[in-house]
Amino acid sequence: MSELVDDLLAGKHSALARVITKIENRSPGYREIVSALHHHTGSAEIIGITGSPGAGKSTLVDKMAAQYRERGHTVGVIAIDPSSPYSGGAVLGDRIRMASNAGDMDVFFRSMSARGSLGGLSTATTDAVTALDAFGKDYVIVETVGAGQNEVDIVKTADTVAVLVPPGSGDDVQMLKAGILEIGDIFVVNKADLDGADRTVQQLREMLQGRSTAGHHGASGSEIAETDADVSESEAWEPPIVETVANRGEGVEQFLATLSDHGDYLDRTGGREQQARDRFAAEIRTLLREDANRLLAGELHRQGGLDEHVDTVMARETDPYTVVDDVLAPLRECLDEE
Amino acid sequence: MSELVDDLLAGKHSALARVITKIENRSPGYREIVSALHHHTGSAEIIGITGSPGAGKSTLVDKMAAQYRERGHTVGVIAIDPSSPYSGGAVLGDRIRMASNAGDMDVFFRSMSARGSLGGLSTATTDAVTALDAFGKDYVIVETVGAGQNEVDIVKTADTVAVLVPPGSGDDVQMLKAGILEIGDIFVVNKADLDGADRTVQQLREMLQGRSTAGHHGASGSEIAETDADVSESEAWEPPIVETVANRGEGVEQFLATLSDHGDYLDRTGGREQQARDRFAAEIRTLLREDANRLLAGELHRQGGLDEHVDTVMARETDPYTVVDDVLAPLRECLDEE
Numbered sequence: 060m061s062e063l064v065d066d067l068l069a070g071k072h073s074a075l076a077r078v079i080t081k082i083e084n085r086s087p088g089y090r091e092i093v094s095a096l097h098h099h100t101g102s103a104e105i106i107g108i109t110g111s112p113g114a115g116k117s118t119l120v121d122k123m124a125a126q127y128r129e130r131g132h133t134v135g136v137i138a139i140d141p142s143s144p145y146s147g148g149a150v151l152g153d154r155i156r157m158a159s160n161a162g163d164m165d166v167f168f169r170s171m172s173a174r175g176s177l178g179g180l181s182t183a184t185t186d187a188v189t190a191l192d193a194f195g196k197d198y199v200i201v202e203t204v205g206a207g208q209n210e211v212d213i214v215k216t217a218d219t220v221a222v223l224v225p226p227g228s229g230d231d232v233q234m235l236k237a238g239i240l241e242i243g244d245i246f247v248v249n250k251a252d253l254d255g256a257d258r259t260v261q262q263l264r265e266m267l268q269g270r271s272t273a274g275h276h277g278a279s280g281s282e283i284a285e286t287d288a289d290v291s292e293s294e295a296w297e298p299p300i301v302e303t304v305a306n307r308g309e310g311v312e313q314f315l316a317t318l319s320d321h322g323d324y325l326d327r328t329g330g331r332e333q334q335a336r337d338r339f340a341a342e343i344r345t346l347l348r349e350d351a352n353r354l355l356a357g358e359l360h361r362q363g364g365l366d367e368h369v370d371t372v373m374a375r376e377t378d379p380y381t382v383v384d385d386v387l388a389p390l391r392e393c394l395d396e397e
Numbered sequence: 398m399s400e401l402v403d404d405l406l407a408g409k410h411s412a413l414a415r416v417i418t419k420i421e422n423r424s425p426g427y428r429e430i431v432s433a434l435h436h437h438t439g440s441a442e443i444i445g446i447t448g449s450p451g452a453g454k455s456t457l458v459d460k461m462a463a464q465y466r467e468r469g470h471t472v473g474v475i476a477i478d479p480s481s482p483y484s485g486g487a488v489l490g491d492r493i494r495m496a497s498n499a500g501d502m503d504v505f506f507r508s509m510s511a512r513g514s515l516g517g518l519s520t521a522t523t524d525a526v527t528a529l530d531a532f533g534k535d536y537v538i539v540e541t542v543g544a545g546q547n548e549v550d551i552v553k554t555a556d557t558v559a560v561l562v563p564p565g566s567g568d569d570v571q572m573l574k575a576g577i578l579e580i581g582d583i584f585v586v587n588k589a590d591l592d593g594a595d596r597t598v599q600q601l602r603e604m605l606q607g608r609s610t611a612g613h614h615g616a617s618g619s620e621i622a623e624t625d626a627d628v629s630e631s632e633a634w635e636p637p638i639v640e641t642v643a644n645r646g647e648g649v650e651q652f653l654a655t656l657s658d659h660g661d662y663l664d665r666t667g668g669r670e671q672q673a674r675d676r677f678a679a680e681i682r683t684l685l686r687e688d689a690n691r692l693l694a695g696e697l698h699r700q701g702g703l704d705e706h707v708d709t710v711m712a713r714e715t716d717p718y719t720v721v722d723d724v725l726a727p728l729r730e731c732l733d734e735e
Contacts, residue, residue, distance in 0.1 A: 090718045097716030332711070339710045339717060340703055346721040347697065351689045354725065358732060359685065365678050372677045373670070378435030379677060380428045383684040387692065393731030394696060 060088050064095045067194055072167060075194050082186040083171055093186045096193035103135075103192035104322055107217030108202045109210055109239065114223035115249040119305035119314075120202050124166045126311055127198050135191035138170040139184055139203040139213055167196065181212045182349070185342055188216050211242055216338065218331060219321045221245040221314070224263060226256035240266060243298055244321050247314060251302035263300055296324055359386055398426050402433045405532055410505060413532050420524040421509055431524045434531035439673075441473075441530035442660055445555030446540045447548055447577065452561035453587040457643040457652075458540050462504045464649055465536050473529035476508040477522055477541040477551055505534065519550045520687070523680055526554050549580055554676065556669060557659045559583040559652070562601060564594035578604060581636055582659050585652060589640035601638055634662055697724055 066074035078096075081089040106123075108116055117138070124134045171183060184201060191199045201217055203210045214220050222243035246267070248260050301317050303310030325331035359365060368382045404412035416434075419427040444461075446454055455476070462472045509521060522539060529537045539555055541548045552558050560581035584605070586598050639655050641648030663669035697703060706720045715723075 094716045094718045097710075097718075098713045101713065336707050336711060339707045342717045343703065343706060343710070343720050346717055347693055347724060348686075348690060350721055350725055351693050351728075352686060354728060354732065355685050355689050365681065368681060369674050369677045372435075372681070373674060375436045375439065378432045379680045379684055380432045380435075382681050383688055386685060387688055389731065390689075390692060390728055393727065394692065 060091060061095070064092055067096070067190065068099060070195065075167060075190060076169070078190045079169055079171075079187050082183055082190065085183075089186070093189055096189050099193035100189055101192070103188075103196055103199045104318075105188055105192070105199045105201065105217045105219075106318060107214035107220040108200060108223065109204075109214045109220065109242075110223030110247075110249075111225065112204055114225040115305050116202050116204070116223050119223065119247070119249060119303060119311070120200055122305050122308050122311045123200065123315065124198075126315055128166055132197040133165045133195065134198045134200065135167040135194070135196040136169065136200045136202060137184060137187050137191070138168070139180065139201065139210075140170065140172050167191065167194075181216075182342070182345060184213050185216050185338075211239065214242060215341075218325060218334060219244045219318055221247055221318070223247045223249050224259060226250055226253045226259040244296065245314075245317050246298055246300045247303055248300060249303050249305050251310065252304045252307075256302065260300055260302065267298055267300070294324075294328055296321065355386070358389070362386055398429060399433070402430055405434070405528065406437060408533065413505060413528060414507070416528045417507055417509075417525050420521055420528065423521075427524070431527055434527050437531035438527055439530070441526075441534050441537045443526060443530070443537045443539065443555045443557075444656060445552035445558040446538060446561065447542075447552045447558065447580075448561030448585075448587075449563065450542055452563045453643050454540050454542070454561055457561065457585070457587060457641060457649070458538055460643050460646050460649045461538065461653065462536075464653055466504055470535040471503045471533065472536045472538065473505040473532070473534040474507065474538045474540060475522060475525050475529070476506070477518065477539065477548075478508065478510050505529065505532075519554075520680070520683060522551050523554050523676075549577065552580060553679075556663060556672060557582045557656055559585055559656070561585045561587050562597060564588055564591045564597040582634065583652075583655050584636055584638045585641055586638060587641045587643050589648065590642050590645075594640065598638055598640065605636055605638070632662075632666055634659065634668075693724070696727070700724055 063074055063077060067078055078089075078092055080086070081092065108120055110116055120136055120138075124136060127134045169187070171180065171187065188199050188201065201214060203213050220242050222239055222245070224246060226248055246263055248256055248263065250256065251260075299317055299320075301310060301314045303314055305311065322331075325334070359368075362368075362385070368377075368386075371377045372379060372382060401412055401415060405416055416427075416430055418424070419430060446458055448454055458474055458476075462474060465472045507525070509518065509525065526537050526539065539552060541551050558580050560577055560583070562584060564586055584601055586594055586601065588594065589598075637655055637658075639648060639652045641652055643649065660669075663672070697706075700706075700723070706715075706724075709715045710717060710720060
């Protein structure tokens with residue numbers, strides 16, 4: 060186990076791949092590995108990319124990775140598909156073949172899927188980012204499909220979240236209202252050469268102004284309308300909208316510059332530390348809940364199993380609240396004794 | 398406390414209202430009350446009504462209640478709005494005034510909202526249904542807005558779930574795909590006099606056939622296409638589609654007959670008992686989780702609070718997994734000792 064950790068820290072990609080497989084499968088020992096790796100984290104820039112299917116996320120991520128690589132940085136990509144039961148091999152193979160930087164192992168691609176619970180996938184993503192960070196990747200990109208609550212949870216792993224919007228129908232912009240508008244630090248209208256892109260940018264701009272006026276304090280609506288790109292004065296981040304044509308590589312450099320701006324903003328304002336604190340707090344709470352549920356399932360089983368309890372509740376001999384009080388009684392007692 | 402329970406069981410509506418308020422607010426003693434009431438439950442027919450806003454749920458529910466009342470039955474209605482912070486008084490007042498059976502206290506209306514957590518709202522709904530059942534209401538109707546996961550959880554409290562679909566856009570039918578199609582025992586196209594109603598019925602029928610072919614075993618697709626209303630042979634329930642114009646009372650009788658058919662089906666097949674078992678099992682699991690989380694929050698606080706733990710994780714002195722292991726150590730020890 061500690062050999063695997065040593066190999067990862069020594070920069071062996073095969074060890075990194077094995078660690079992420081253990082994390083994804085929750086294989087025995089994965090917790091100890093992640094614990095050991097945590098001490099080596101904190102230097103990667105973590106970028107989350109989300110948006111509806113067809114927005115062009117994978118193409119953009121490939122171009123980003125290539126650009127970072129050209130600049131001499133190392134990159135890790137975790138592509139999450141919460142709705143897919145498939146993982147690792149197949150999709151990974153496709154992506155590596157498609158990537159413009161195929162064969163360049165300093166871009167480490169890995170796909171993860173919803174094999175277990177979705178809550179579990181969120182935790183697994185956090186752990187996989189830990190592994191890539193400890194490995195020493197300069198940039199870690201977490202790419203996730205869709206805009207549901209689960210994707211929102213996953214993408215919160217990132218320092219900076221970019222939301223991709225395809226041009227056109229307006230439906231997609233509408234969809235953003237449901238939670239994703241709040242988490243975007245940068246919005247990218249990809250396929251900006253298509254009809255309707257200008258309208259999409261305009262719609263997005265209006266929605267973001269609405270968000271600023273409603274959500275932010277100490278800034279009037281009219282100020283905000285003028286300061287999409289100017290964050291230096293009030294130090295409130297107004298999400299810029301970047302236009303790209305990822306498959307031709309257009310706008311990618313400007314996108315990376317905007318990502319870098321947001322990174323600087325986080326450093327300047329202490330936002331990076333605050334976000335890290337919030338993430339660790341959320342992670343501790345989640346792990347506590349998951350572990351406690353496992354402990355309780357064991358305790359429930361030891362006291363006769365759920366089916367027997369349901370029998371007595373059905374017979375009106377007892378009721379759900381009393382069952383739960385009984386199951387938890389030993390825990391309450393031992394906590395009181397301390 | 399036991400006086401309040403006695404008054405409720407004696408048929409005093411004021412006691413019923415006070416108990417539901419205690420349940421909603423989680424006032425001290427509400428658990429003991431629900432425990433005591435559980436022993437008197439099991440005779441109410443519980444009906445869940447859901448659907449998108451504007452589908453006409455409240456009008457239909459009012460007409461249902463009036464019909465049941467005319468037949469000499471007693472009715473309780475819990476209207477849940479997970480997105481509203483308001484509760485009780487205001488909405489309740491409106492509904493009572495609007496109801497065709499205003500002033501008839503054998504129809505007991507009560508609205509509940511998302512004051513606490515949504516998980517909590519689901520538990521509170523279950524408890525409120527327990528109160529109405531123990532009170533002796535023949536029919537308990539749980540009405541909820543929307544079609545998200547929370548509404549799905551809430552409406553599962555019911556023996557029979559009816560999903561209301563407004564005629565028209567097709568968007569609404571599309572929306573049903575996301576989870577609500579699976580929980581509907583009966584579909585109601587309300588406002589069936591409007592343009593587009595026939596098309597909505599047709600779209601629904603196609604989707605339900607898709608569901609039957611995909612989801613049910615032992616029945617071929619072609620059989621199902623013919624057996625929308627005929628459940629006697631295979632004893633698989635194929636959700637019928639009922640058309641109503643609730644504000645004119647049209648179709649309400651047929652809807653009640655269909656609800657009754659589904660109740661008979663549940664009795665004949667043992668489905669009612671199985672559903673009750675599943676509900677109690679889910680309830681025990683949920684309560685166990687909620688109570689354990691409270692215990693753990695206390696334990697975390699006792700060991701220094703979340704902030705202190707985050708400090709040490711930020712400093713890389715420890716990591717989230719180790720923190721959680723430490724917090725849970727006393728519980729593990731005392732469970733091992735038993």
